[in-house]
Amino acid sequence: MAYNEDLEKFNELIESFSKLPTIGKKTAIRLAYHICTGNRFESIKLAHNIENALHFIKPCQQCGALSENELCGICVDKERNKDTLCIVQTPKDILTIEESKSYQGFYFVLNELDGDKLIKLEQMILKLNCKEIIFALPHSLNSDAIIFFIEDKFKDLNLQFSKIAQGIPSGVSLENVDMISLNKAINYRTKLEN
Numbered sequence: 001m002a003y004n005e006d007l008e009k010f011n012e013l014i015e016s017f018s019k020l021p022t023i024g025k026k027t028a029i030r031l032a033y034h035i036c037t038g039n040r041f042e043s044i045k046l047a048h049n050i051e052n053a054l055h056f057i058k059p060c061q062q063c064g065a066l067s068e069n070e071l072c073g074i075c076v077d078k079e080r081n082k083d084t085l086c087i088v089q090t091p092k093d094i095l096t097i098e099e100s101k102s103y104q105g106f107y108f109v110l111n112e113l114d115g116d117k118l119i120k121l122e123q124m125i126l127k128l129n130c131k132e133i134i135f136a137l138p139h140s141l142n143s144d145a146i147i148f149f150i151e152d153k154f155k156d157l158n159l160q161f162s163k164i165a166q167g168i169p170s171g172v173s174l175e176n177v178d179m180i181s182l183n184k185a186i187n188y189r190t191k192l193e194n
């Protein structure tokens with residue numbers, strides 16, 4: 001029997017690590033050894049933090065950002081600009097845009113567009129009474145179709161539609177764009193013809 005073959009739990013741990021983004025097989029093995037031979041308290045704390053995150057962190061009922069409450073910190077923030085609503089693909093994109101400090105409005109996380117999402121989006125537009133929808137989606141044919149669909153769906157609400165533009169190369173996700181490019185992309189967004 002080869003070394004490690006009888007370590008069923010250990011191999012399962014390696015497998016779990018290797019399913020995480022950016023973690024290859026070698027790193028997964030290194031992490032598994034670290035967990036099993038390193039500081040035991042830190043490893044238990046890690047397991048506990050993962051469990052807690054899964055238990056307490058849920059999508060914000062209004063915008064879909066990650067939150068520990070029914071509504072996220074941005075949705076309850078009275079200082080934010082109600083005129084603009086920025087549509088992003090994932091909750092992580094909100095963090096990226098917030099770090100660029102180039103936007104003060106609200107967000108809506110699209111993930112997959114379905115009937116339920118459309119209802120939530122409409123509710124949010126009406127509640128904010130916003131004037132502009134900014135699409136901050138990764139450039140792709142699918143995004144173009146979604147933008148077209150949403151514009152058409154809400155064409156009677158008297159909204160300006162814009163798309164973040166310069167500096168975001170096709171197929172690159174927001175988190176990989178540098179802050180200066182992202183800042184420009186938001187400030188010099190392109191207005192879409194209604």
Ligand SMILES: [Zn+2]
Pocket residue numbers: 060061062063064065071072073074075
């Ligand atoms: Zn929210």
